[in-house]
Amino acid sequence: MVESKSRRHRNGERSHNLYREHFRLPQNDDEFSFISPCVKYSLFFFNLIFWLIGGSLIGLGIYSFLVEYSETNLPKVQSILDIVFHVSITLIIVGIVVFSMSLFGCLGSLRENLCLLKLYSLMLLLLFIGEIILSSIAFMFPNSFSFALKEKLSNDPIKKYRDDDNLKNLIDIMQTTFKCCGVSDKGYKDWSKNIYFNCSQSNPSPEKCAVPFSCCRNQRNFDSGLPNGMCGYNVQNISSVVEVNKYVYTRGCIEAITEVFERNMNLVAMVCLGSAVIQVQYSSILFA
Structure with a gap:
């Protein structure tokens, strides 16, 4: 009787081991993972990069804000456009969003926390x-969209050019880079x-x-080679x-800027498609 029970126990144990080996199940609970290691570590390192970028944006925005408003009154915010046109505030907000999202992705993937991953x-x-x-x-209203964009951007940023040093520098860089005014x-x-x-x-x-000197075709004096602000x-x-x-x-x-996009339409399409695929892929994997 005892020998029969012992034989059945050994047979059951052997069958259990064969089942584990066939289906490659983990030998203990510590080895069990809800997420593929490839997805886990690719998600972690991908979000680690954006976590560092988000932290850098926050630091840069805070530094810029303190430098700009350390000796002046705080900016008046009456609409969302007032926030967008204050470069330092925009950097801080974008940095917080990127930092938070990437932090959830890093911690969720590393700790395999399904709550953080779903968030x-x-x-x-x-x-x-x-x-x-x-x-x-x-796409559906190109003329209306373009008109609204041009009207909004040609009013507040132009009017506040001398009032906000960060906005001034951004406009100067844009006009110099894209050769526009x-x-x-x-x-x-x-x-x-x-x-x-x-x-x-x-x-x-x-x-x-x-007009600002950043509109000029030649921003330097022909004789001296020095910047010509006039x-x-x-x-x-x-x-x-x-x-x-x-x-x-x-x-x-x-x-x-539209002309630059049209000249590089293939590159723009590839970047947009790649971004969409990554977002949909990670969302579908983690919600599955």
């Missing part, structure tokens, strides 16, 4: 849906909306009827656009 997946899904909605609006289809004429550059009779500014002076008084074009760029920056 991370939900944030990715919401981001993807937002991208789809924005892209759909731009102003924002909308009016091009360099957009700068007439700025109180320092407009051509009104009541304007006492020495920069009256000028290269765009009085160009708004010149009636001929052809004549103005000899000294400064005349097209708006939205037109210039």
Whole structure:
């Protein structure tokens, strides 16, 4: 009787071991994993990169904010556009979002915490849906979308050019990089909306009827080679656009940026498609 029970026990143990070996089940609970190691560590390192980027954006935004407003009053925020046009605040907000999302992804994948992973997946899904909605609006109503974008960007940023050093530097970099001046289809004429550059009779500014030096085709003095801050002076008084074009760029920056995108449409499409595939893939894997 005892021998029969012992034989049955050995047979059962042998069958159990064969079952484990056939289906490659872990030998103990410590080896069990809900997530494939490949997905786990690729997700971890992918989010680690963005976690570092998010932390850098927060640090840069805080430093920029403290430098800009250490001796002046805090900025007035009356609408969401006021936040967008304050570069330091935008950096902080974007940095917090990227830092939080990537932190959930890092901790969730490393600790295999399904709650954090599902929260991370939900944030990715919401981001993807937002991208789809924005892209759909731009595709279905291209003229209205372009007009609204040009109107908004050619007002507040132009008017606040001298009030916010970070915004000023951003506009100068954009105009120099894309060889443009102003924002909308009016091009360099957009700068007439700025109180320092407009051509009104009541304007006492020495920069009256000028444009920023970042609009200039040649930003340096021919003789000395030094930066020439007066290269765009009085160009708004010149009636001929052809004549103005000899000294400064005349097209708006939205037109210039659109042209760059059109020239590199294949690269833009590949980047957008790759981003969409990554977001959908991780969301579907973690929600599965």
